[in-house]
Amino acid sequence: MNKKQHSKNTTEPENPEWTALEVNSAMRLTELPNSLQKKLRGQRGPQKAPRKLQTAIRFDADIVEAFKAQGPGWQTRMNDALREWLKQQA
Template identity: 40%
Template sequence: MATRKQKQFLPGQGYTKADWDAVSDAPEATDEQLAEARPFAEAFPDLAEAARRFRGPQRTPTKVPVSIRLSLDVVEYFKAGGPGWQARIDAVLRQALAGKAGVKD
């Protein structure tokens, strides 16, 4: 088995010397253990799938976050339709804008 160089504590890396000392006695993985290692998605398929479900940041943002006060009944109506309620509000506002219904110039 090849020996691996012992890592040294470097300050300013997001942890303290006490943190380092608390885990520094963890044994290094052996060559046999590394040979038997499997990819995360293979070893934990459910967790890997759950991690894939979350969208990352938009490459070209097409929407901007805003704070808006709406009537409770309006919010409840759209939320009752399930996930995507904010997108449905956006669609209704776009329709109003296209038809200029209730939109002042």
């Protein structure tokens, strides 16, 4: 069965087709309170206690590549390496 036949003949049980009544009674996102609009759009609120500071910094390409080569979490590992260096300087 190809994709066209499959999409015409089946309805997703978790996402059924809307009836005319459902379409007519649906509420637009802009009609909801702003706080709920932000949640539905996936926007985060302000951090309660900001722990990170955004900055722009330049590293040599080989340094960044070495951290990235270790996989996801390279920025955290780079932060940890800088923190360890600071401890050794004290």
